[in-house]
Amino acid sequence: xxxxxxxxxxxxxxxxFKTPSGIERQQEEMLKSKYPxxxxxxxxxxxxxxxxxxxxxxxxxDYNMARAKMKSKQEPPPxxxxxxxxxxxxxxxxxxxxxxxxxxxxxxVISSAINS
Amino acid sequence: MAGMSTSASxxxxxxxxxxxxxTMDEDVSEPDIISTVEFNHDGELLATGDKGGRVVIxxxxxxxxxxxxxxxxxxxxxxxxxxxxxxxxxxxxxxxEKINKIRWLTRRNxxxxxxxxxxxxxxxxxxxxxxxxAVGFNLRDEEGRQRGVIQPNSLIxxxxxxxxxxxxxxPKKVFANAHMYHINSISVNxxxxxxxSADDLRINLWNLEITDRSFNIVDIKPENMENxxxxxxxxxxxxxxxxxxxxxxxxxxxxxxxxxxxxxxDEHAKIFEEPEDPNxxxxxxxxxxxxxxxxxxxxxxxxxxxxYLTVKVWDMNMESRPVETFQVxxxxxxxxxxxxxxxxxxxxxxxxxxGSDSAIMTGSYNNFFRVFDCNSKKDVTLEASxxxxxxxxxxxxxxxxxxxxxxxxxxxxxxxxFNKKILHTxxxxxDRIVAVAATNNLYIFEGNTTVHPR
Numbered sequence: 001x002x003x004x005x006x007x008x009x010x011x012x013x014x015x016x017f018k019t020p021s022g023i024e025r026q027q028e029e030m031l032k033s034k035y036p037x038x039x040x041x042x043x044x045x046x047x048x049x050x051x052x053x054x055x056x057x058x059x060x061x062d063y064n065m066a067r068a069k070m071k072s073k074q075e076p077p078p079x080x081x082x083x084x085x086x087x088x089x090x091x092x093x094x095x096x097x098x099x100x101x102x103x104x105x106x107x108x109v110i111s112s113a114i115n116s
Numbered sequence: 117m118a119g120m121s122t123s124a125s126x127x128x129x130x131x132x133x134x135x136x137x138x139t140m141d142e143d144v145s146e147p148d149i150i151s152t153v154e155f156n157h158d159g160e161l162l163a164t165g166d167k168g169g170r171v172v173i174x175x176x177x178x179x180x181x182x183x184x185x186x187x188x189x190x191x192x193x194x195x196x197x198x199x200x201x202x203x204x205x206x207x208x209x210x211x212x213e214k215i216n217k218i219r220w221l222t223r224r225n226x227x228x229x230x231x232x233x234x235x236x237x238x239x240x241x242x243x244x245x246x247x248x249x250a251v252g253f254n255l256r257d258e259e260g261r262q263r264g265v266i267q268p269n270s271l272i273x274x275x276x277x278x279x280x281x282x283x284x285x286x287p288k289k290v291f292a293n294a295h296m297y298h299i300n301s302i303s304v305n306x307x308x309x310x311x312x313s314a315d316d317l318r319i320n321l322w323n324l325e326i327t328d329r330s331f332n333i334v335d336i337k338p339e340n341m342e343n344x345x346x347x348x349x350x351x352x353x354x355x356x357x358x359x360x361x362x363x364x365x366x367x368x369x370x371x372x373x374x375x376x377x378x379x380x381x382d383e384h385a386k387i388f389e390e391p392e393d394p395n396x397x398x399x400x401x402x403x404x405x406x407x408x409x410x411x412x413x414x415x416x417x418x419x420x421x422x423x424y425l426t427v428k429v430w431d432m433n434m435e436s437r438p439v440e441t442f443q444v445x446x447x448x449x450x451x452x453x454x455x456x457x458x459x460x461x462x463x464x465x466x467x468x469x470x471g472s473d474s475a476i477m478t479g480s481y482n483n484f485f486r487v488f489d490c491n492s493k494k495d496v497t498l499e500a501s502x503x504x505x506x507x508x509x510x511x512x513x514x515x516x517x518x519x520x521x522x523x524x525x526x527x528x529x530x531x532x533x534f535n536k537k538i539l540h541t542x543x544x545x546x547d548r549i550v551a552v553a554a555t556n557n558l559y560i561f562e563g564n565t566t567v568h569p570r
Contacts, residue, residue, distance in 0.1 A: 020446075021393075021395070021396030021397075023449045024399075024401070024452060026450075027400065027449070027450065027451075027453040028399040028400065028453075030453040047344050047345070047347055060205075106147075106168070107138050108137040108150075108166075108558055109192050110139075111138050
């Protein structure tokens with residue numbers, strides 16, 4: 001037995017005895033009003049979105065050209081891309097792949113040393 | 117609950133701050149985000165894994181001669197880079213180095229062994245102590261330089277000499293190329309010879325000694341991926357029965373499998389599922405029922421499952437419904453719309469038991485974590501915060517207010533910080549010590565029944 005969502009205003013549930021399913025339906029209405037094209041339950045498309053891995057496209061031709069260019073011109077490697085860019089104006093080279101420039105030591109270790 | 121642990125009530129328990137590890141910087145560096153926390157079997161070691169693929173192992177302060185209670189202080193024991201980022205050129209995929217899970221092996225000799233895994237590869241690491249080194253070689257000196265001409269009658273016998281304690285970590289086995297999808301769980305069997313690894317659609321059985329092959333024991337991949345309705349979210353071996361394991365799904369069910377029944381355990385021996393009222397279904401029902409973690413109790417008679425809003429306790433003998441449902445943060449039900457928009461609804465919280473199976477802990481937002489007592493059903497909300505980090509500081513229980521009237525000392529649901537999520541917690545296997553990972557900080561809290569005078 002759920003409350004009557006159409007009587008309750010969109011922002012916050014007013015009735016103190018709102019059932020869990022009533023609250024959920026109300027939240028569902030809010031979502032639908034914002035995204036009218038949303039699929040009713042998600043289902044397999046939702047799962048596929050969950051399972052979808054971050055695909056970073058790789059062009060071996062561009063990659064090899066970039067490497068060749070590097071070797072011949074003895075140029076310094078192209079500037080490191082932002083982490084968020086998937087494709088940009090240059091192809092990553094092997095030494096850039098571990099792009100995450102992390103400290104060699106975790107901060108858990110460093111802070112422990114300071115405090116001991 | 118009849119049959120649960122009869123140890124002293126946890127209700128008189130007060131929690132105190134012990135330590136915090138990590139920087140205080142507002143700017144959190146991605147690699148520092150802690151992704152897993154795990155005590156070893158006797159609680160002497162505490163391992164953490166982070167997004168940067170590093171493992172840090174802490175060791176508890178050794179027992180001193182005094183008759184005082186043992187310290188809950190943990191200090192760095194060893195640290196190593198477990199996994200590196202990889203690029204799968206064939207599929208154009210980046211394989212993150214983030215450590216998803218760490219599981220300790222049972223101690224069999226002086227060294228410690230643990231399994232650590234990222235999305236694709238499981239590694240067996242050996243952590244050992246070295247306190248002596250060999251000196252007195254004939255062909256080279258102590259710096260490694262070749263000695264000059266050696267006189268036959270001046271040969272010396274090399275000997276061991278004590279040295280400063282060194283902790284060495286070395287990868288012993290690499291279990292690779294067995295998972296097409298992201299590994300979410302690893303679990304060491306009680307037989308100490310095998311372990312399982314689970315990804316979204318498959319579970320594989322490994323022998324700890326053999327890396328070039330693994331045996332597939334569960335496969336829920338449909339013929340046509342368009343018909344995909346359910347994925348595996350967590351899996352664990354029974355703590356005593358070496359032939360039993362469970363796996364949870366995104367639909368809120370837990371299947372128990374018996375490896376003696378068949379080679380391929382697609383057919384479950386038991387299925388634990390709470391009946392759902394079809395009238396109460398909403399768009400969010402399935403998403404919030406997805407189980408993010410499953411843990412057997414130490415005695416193997418119960419298991420807990422964590423879904424978005426609750427922790428459920430199941431009796432292994434009763435499949436029809438959980439014996440207990442604890443509300444973790446019911447106040448979030450009225451925020452599901454925005455939690456869906458900011459993706460927080462997909463956050464995977466873990467849960468854990470205390471050593472005597474009488475209490476359960478799980479995390480929430482705003483750096484809050486919750487502790488439930490199985491016997492009294494009472495619960496408490498605590499916060500892992502730098503503001504309350506003086507040595508031995510008492511943690512005051514927190515409360516979240518839902519409605520309009522907010523009492524003093526209560527936190528309004530609208531002011532909760534959803535970026536401060538406690539997904540990973542661990543409870544010492546015997547003592548009242550808990551480790552709580554708050555993004556890039558690791559907090560250690562100690563429980564005590566006597567209230568410290570202020």
